[in-house]
Amino acid sequence: MLAVKVPKREAEKVRRKLIDLGVLAKGYAVKREGEFILFPVTGPVEGFELVEAEFERLERKPHSYREVVEVPDEVRGLLPSSLDIIGEVAIIELPEELMPYGKAIGEAILKVHRHIKAVFAKGSKISGEYRVRELIYLAGERRTETLHRENGIRLKLDVAKVYFSPRLATERMRIFEKTHPWEVVFDMFAGVGPYAVLLAKKAKLVFACDINPWAIRYLEENIRLNQADNVVPILGDVRKVAGKFEADRVIMNLPKFADRFLREAMLSVRDGGVIHYYGFGPEEDLFSEHEAKIKAVARELGFGVEFRGERKVRPYAPRQFNIAIDFQVLK
Missing domain, CATH: 3.30.300.110 (Met-10+ protein-like domains)
Known part of the structure; x- marks a missing residue:
């Protein structure tokens, strides 16, 4: 078949040009002849030395x-x-x-x-x-133990002993981008630390709580792995921790039961602080039920709330979505 013959030193530049021109033949391995590289092409290419050559077909790699x-x-x-x-x-x-x-x-x-x-x-x-x-x-x-990498951090965990979803990596980065260097963060359901360890790269201090001793064990290891010394791991029921410190930002990544802990979250955030609330909602009305619960708990505590953003995080089940609501607490 037809080929473009170029010196090795020019090979990469020529390869890019052939791709841009749409003439590089796909599915073939490039050929080396001494100090030259031969690229298979689909037709004549002006300005290059053209030769006839045989090329080895590449086996197509399955994508799925x-x-x-x-x-x-x-x-x-x-x-x-x-x-x-x-x-x-x-x-x-x-x-x-x-x-x-x-x-x-x-x-x-x-x-x-x-x-x-x-x-x-x-x-x-x-x-x-x-x-x-x-x-x-x-x-x-x-x-079942493994080392997972996402968003520039490393997370060691055992998938049989702790909860972890790789599908929330984009959501975790969204919160990271909103975080300020002076903030104190409270991660109420921290797991092995995918939020806490990431946010530690930007926030002043992160309190990370979980009731699962395995999660805290791996969180402590992940703090060491990532040199996240500004993360404070807390083993225990978040109900007993709430209100003992004041955070600028609270993360409630417990979508099935987060509404049960709204009181604890609001007691743990400073005036004007932000809470990131997660839940599940039906496609036809994603947010209303959760908004009503947030407002009800705030009224009970004598607080005000201001909703700052709502979004679908990911599909959860047929016609059901994992949703996020960001709201500010006004005390």
């Missing part, structure tokens, strides 16, 4: 495990399009009909995502005081 997994046609349409990747661990939600093919699905995920070492299926919903779920082993190594 669904392209390589072998399951019966009658259940192929049930294969999930998404999975959670936490460090070197992948967690996928499989309908009952696909569970007999769990091993094949797990091995397909390992084949496509080479950095993943272990694959599990969700065995139950998140439940209990510690917000954890049962996991079913599918393929790879039988381990």
